[in-house]
Amino acid sequence: MAQAARLSGFPEWLPADRIVEERVIDLLKHTFELNGYAALHTRAVEPLSALAKDGEIDKEIFAVSRLHGDPSDSRNPMGLHFDLTVPFARYVVENAGHLSFPFKRYQIQPVWRGERPQDGRFREFIQADIDVVAEDSLADHFEVEVPLVMAQAFDALRELGVPPVRILANNRKLLEGFARGLGLDDIPAVLRSLDKYDKIGPERVGELLASDAGASAAQQQALLKLAAIEADTSSFADEVLALGVTDPLLDEGLESLVRLVDAAHRIQPGVVVAQLKIARGLDYYTGSVYETQLLGHESLGSVCSGGRYDSLASNGKKTYPGVGISLGVSRLMSRLVGKNRMLAATRSVPTAVLIAVTDERGRAEADAVAMQLRRRGIPVDVAPAASKFGKQIRFADRRGIPYVWFVDGETGHEVKDIRSGEQVSADPELWTPPAEDVWPRVERVAGDEA
Amino acid sequence: MAQAARLSGFPEWLPADRIVEERVIDLLKHTFELNGYAALHTRAVEPLSALAKDGEIDKEIFAVSRLHGDPSDSRNPMGLHFDLTVPFARYVVENAGHLSFPFKRYQIQPVWRGERPQDGRFREFIQADIDVVAEDSLADHFEVEVPLVMAQAFDALRELGVPPVRILANNRKLLEGFARGLGLDDIPAVLRSLDKYDKIGPERVGELLASDAGASAAQQQALLKLAAIEADTSSFADEVLALGVTDPLLDEGLESLVRLVDAAHRIQPGVVVAQLKIARGLDYYTGSVYETQLLGHESLGSVCSGGRYDSLASNGKKTYPGVGISLGVSRLMSRLVGKNRMLAATRSVPTAVLIAVTDERGRAEADAVAMQLRRRGIPVDVAPAASKFGKQIRFADRRGIPYVWFVDGETGHEVKDIRSGEQVSADPELWTPPAEDVWPRVERVAGDEA
Numbered sequence: 032m033a034q035a036a037r038l039s040g041f042p043e044w045l046p047a048d049r050i051v052e053e054r055v056i057d058l059l060k061h062t063f064e065l066n067g068y069a070a071l072h073t074r075a076v077e078p079l080s081a082l083a084k085d086g087e088i089d090k091e092i093f094a095v096s097r098l099h100g101d102p103s104d105s106r107n108p109m110g111l112h113f114d115l116t117v118p119f120a121r122y123v124v125e126n127a128g129h130l131s132f133p134f135k136r137y138q139i140q141p142v143w144r145g146e147r148p149q150d151g152r153f154r155e156f157i158q159a160d161i162d163v164v165a166e167d168s169l170a171d172h173f174e175v176e177v178p179l180v181m182a183q184a185f186d187a188l189r190e191l192g193v194p195p196v197r198i199l200a201n202n203r204k205l206l207e208g209f210a211r212g213l214g215l216d217d218i219p220a221v222l223r224s225l226d227k228y229d230k231i232g233p234e235r236v237g238e239l240l241a242s243d244a245g246a247s248a249a250q251q252q253a254l255l256k257l258a259a260i261e262a263d264t265s266s267f268a269d270e271v272l273a274l275g276v277t278d279p280l281l282d283e284g285l286e287s288l289v290r291l292v293d294a295a296h297r298i299q300p301g302v303v304v305a306q307l308k309i310a311r312g313l314d315y316y317t318g319s320v321y322e323t324q325l326l327g328h329e330s331l332g333s334v335c336s337g338g339r340y341d342s343l344a345s346n347g348k349k350t351y352p353g354v355g356i357s358l359g360v361s362r363l364m365s366r367l368v369g370k371n372r373m374l375a376a377t378r379s380v381p382t383a384v385l386i387a388v389t390d391e392r393g394r395a396e397a398d399a400v401a402m403q404l405r406r407r408g409i410p411v412d413v414a415p416a417a418s419k420f421g422k423q424i425r426f427a428d429r430r431g432i433p434y435v436w437f438v439d440g441e442t443g444h445e446v447k448d449i450r451s452g453e454q455v456s457a458d459p460e461l462w463t464p465p466a467e468d469v470w471p472r473v474e475r476v477a478g479d480e481a
Numbered sequence: 482m483a484q485a486a487r488l489s490g491f492p493e494w495l496p497a498d499r500i501v502e503e504r505v506i507d508l509l510k511h512t513f514e515l516n517g518y519a520a521l522h523t524r525a526v527e528p529l530s531a532l533a534k535d536g537e538i539d540k541e542i543f544a545v546s547r548l549h550g551d552p553s554d555s556r557n558p559m560g561l562h563f564d565l566t567v568p569f570a571r572y573v574v575e576n577a578g579h580l581s582f583p584f585k586r587y588q589i590q591p592v593w594r595g596e597r598p599q600d601g602r603f604r605e606f607i608q609a610d611i612d613v614v615a616e617d618s619l620a621d622h623f624e625v626e627v628p629l630v631m632a633q634a635f636d637a638l639r640e641l642g643v644p645p646v647r648i649l650a651n652n653r654k655l656l657e658g659f660a661r662g663l664g665l666d667d668i669p670a671v672l673r674s675l676d677k678y679d680k681i682g683p684e685r686v687g688e689l690l691a692s693d694a695g696a697s698a699a700q701q702q703a704l705l706k707l708a709a710i711e712a713d714t715s716s717f718a719d720e721v722l723a724l725g726v727t728d729p730l731l732d733e734g735l736e737s738l739v740r741l742v743d744a745a746h747r748i749q750p751g752v753v754v755a756q757l758k759i760a761r762g763l764d765y766y767t768g769s770v771y772e773t774q775l776l777g778h779e780s781l782g783s784v785c786s787g788g789r790y791d792s793l794a795s796n797g798k799k800t801y802p803g804v805g806i807s808l809g810v811s812r813l814m815s816r817l818v819g820k821n822r823m824l825a826a827t828r829s830v831p832t833a834v835l836i837a838v839t840d841e842r843g844r845a846e847a848d849a850v851a852m853q854l855r856r857r858g859i860p861v862d863v864a865p866a867a868s869k870f871g872k873q874i875r876f877a878d879r880r881g882i883p884y885v886w887f888v889d890g891e892t893g894h895e896v897k898d899i900r901s902g903e904q905v906s907a908d909p910e911l912w913t914p915p916a917e918d919v920w921p922r923v924e925r926v927a928g929d930e931a
Contacts, residue, residue, distance in 0.1 A: 033531065033567065033793060034796070035575040036531055036571055036575070037575060038524065038526070038528075038559075041524040042524075043524055046520070049519070049520050050519075064860050064920075065858070065860045065861070066855065067830055069496040070496070070831075073493055074491040074605050075561075075593075076488070078488075079548075090547065090548055092547070093547055093548070094546055095561065096543065096546075097540065097541075097544070098529075098543070098560070099540035107488075109488075110548070121483040122493060124485050125486070130495075130496070131829070131876075131879050133865045135830075135862070136496065145547040145548075155524050155525060165865070170866060172844060294848075298852070343483060344483040346484070346485065379519065379581070380519050381517060381518070381519060381520075394622060395744075398744075405515040408515070410514050411517065412517030412585070415620055416620060429581050430581055
């Protein structure tokens with residue numbers, strides 16, 4: 032017998048909010064497909080060894096085992112994937128012979144992380160990823176394309192009332208080249224320190240750079256000046272050069288970031304911003320890195336992050352460099368429909384028309400009318416029990432169903448718009464609701480200023 | 482570094498086959514929504530205790546635990562859901578105050594079972610469920626509605642080339658009443674024996690009825706005669722009555738099954754067949770039970786099963802009786818795209834048009850043309866590298882992209898249908914491919930006789 036069993040960090044939406052989520056996902060899919068990305072779906076589990084980072088299995092991982100497994104199960108322990116990049120890299124290596132490169136795919140699925148649940152952070156959450164993976168070498172222009180496709184996707188979401196975003200970009204080569212040009216060698220320590228900039232502030236980042244990366248006061252200052260640079264045009268390049276550091280890798284990274292910012296600026300000024308403090312935690316990025324702020328909701332953290340990885344996927348003979356970005360659908364949803372909801376569906380059911388049943392003997396005819404309307408693409412439900420006029424209206428009203436249909440053999444059919452009260456004769460082979468009433472709409476909640 | 486790691490029983494499709502799966506799922510969703518079923522999504526995990534059957538945790542269950550969990554985790558052990566009915570029942574109890582009853586929902590998600598993988602049986606597979614749940618009492622007509630909605634869904638799938646189905650129906654009350662009318666008391670043993678009819682044949686079912694349910698030779702014979710009855714009209718009722726067994730529960734079950742078969746016959750003769758040997762393994766069914774054969778693929782087992790359950794969901798004060806049916810999307814897919822594939826997508830990418838790039842300096846203009854076409858709803862990709870004419874055509878051809886677009890500042894734009902070789906001038910603000918070329922189509926494979 033089922034019992035309530037809420038689990039913190041495992042969000043589930045009510046039906047009206049699931050309509051919002053489905054609409055968000057549909058707009059994302061449509062944008063990705065318009066840009067040539069193929070839909071992909073991978074299994075939920077991977078061998079535990081594949082989920083290791085830096086050779087260590089993170090404690091966030093959820094392990095999966097058969098309750099009464101046989102010995103073959105324990106030889107190959109599994110875990111739930113914590114992102115969609117690792118399963119995708121494995122899929123590419125496994126199916127390389129059947130794929131055409133560069134291979135562009137999107138993937139919208141849940142992922143699992145055993146983190147402490149908090150605002151916008153869940154233990155099970157849906158991500159929407161796009162990636163481009165090539166064989167042997169990946170052209171740099173894909174590092175420009177990937178964030179711009181996400182910018183398009185967020186643009187499509189604005190129609191629903193989702194706030195605008197700012198995609199923050201940087202380049203690992205730029206950071207690494209700059210650090211090397213300064214004479215620093217422990218690049219991972221430099222990146223780890225910079226990655227804490229927003230959390231702990233410049234002063235403590237300086238201390239970390241000293242203690243962890245062995246940076247002198249002058250080196251700290253140069254890195255902190257670099258980290259403070261931010262611009263939505265390629266003007267930032269002059270600021271970097273003015274710091275007087277030179278290194279071939281720095282030039283490469285700078286050129287790549289300039290190309291991205293220029294291209295974005297041509298298409299939609301302000302949507303992509305170079306922010307040189309962005310480092311990203313994951314170790315596998317090798318070029319561009321991206322984070323995304325939902326404007327007015329910066330405290331939520333990044334809603335869409337990613338970067339270029341050159342050596343995530345390899346079968347020993349060939350490598351498959353890629354670039355990707357991942358949108359946190361559940362994190363976004365937590366602001367769209369949470370406590371201070373921004374969006375709402377106009378109804379909690381797909382149904383546009385309720386066929387009234389005033390006598391159980393009339394159910395077969397009501398069912399027949401419902402089928403006539405459905406055949407013409409109108410979502411219809413039939414009253415679950417015969418009841419009086421008022422009860423039928425209340426049934427529709429409670430669910431937000433706009434129309435109630437009255438079947439009557441003698442005087443003909445009538446349909447009532449329960450919002451206006453207007454009731455008209457109708458022919459089940461001809462009547463159609465206005466286009467905006469056929470399916471539930473997602474609308475901005477009155478009073479929301481986003 | 483990603484490595485190949487195939488896991489038996491965890492199917493993953495290549496991009497072209499994922500297009501088939503997405504099309505199948507879209508048609509299911511559309512049918513369910515036309516019938517007023519709301520989309521729902523539940524988390525993948527449940528408390529292990531909620532996944533117990535008859536108080537016992539099945540060995541098929543995959544347990545989930547944090548690799549380095551804290552003590553609070555072990556107090557509340559979890560597992561991956563093995564179906565979508567159990568999570569749905571829990572969701573209903575948990576959210577009853579926010580739902581309007583009768584509540585109709587559909588749910589299309591993966592489920593996990595640690596069974597031995599075999600033809601059409603996987604360890605991770607996608608199910609598409611519809612259920613109607615009421616508060617306190619559920620009207621019988623929903624037992625008619627649910628299989629008929631699935632019949633509509635399979636009808637929609639036939640457009641793709643999916644073979645037709647036969648939905649087999651029976652009623653637990655009919656079986657229980659008949660057994661009681663015969664003087665038998667151990668109903669679970671009777672049901673378990675009958676459930677093996679197709680697997681072991683009538684003779685051995687008779688032996689089981691004797692050994693497990695204590696049935697005499699006459700009782701065995703009566704039950705085996707009942708089990709052999711099959712009809713797609715209500716004529717079967719006379720055959721049941723002719724067996725001379727009487728019981729009030731038998732009458733109830735018979736009436737319910739007659740109503741279903743009559744209603745189905747009116748709408749689409751032959752699609753629902755009363756087959757009185759159908760018992761279903763799950764213990765929670767209390768009324769109608771359903772199985773579904775894919776015609777010509779009967780050996781695959783049931784592709785769509787379910788039934789009525791009166792006491793799956795309860796919060797102690799109220800019960801939520803329901804009826805549902807679950808379509809095995811992955812099982813169906815295993816026949817649609819497997820070894821003897823029936824269906825194929827016309828291409829492996831969403832892309833309808835490839836914009837050729839013959840010189841990297843022309844990439845910005847190619848990107849601009851791509852955006853113009855996308856804004857008008859045409860899926861477009863841009864050549865990943867500048868190359869000669871032939872290479873661009875081969876790139877498109879390998880993916881099944883039908884059109885290649887040539888940007889030329891001087892003589893204007895031209896677009897080539899690479900199937901016919903026809904090349905015409907085109908304006909990126911006006912040109913549109915024929916409707917059937919905009920998105921990939923799913924077509925029956927030549928030579929398939931289904």
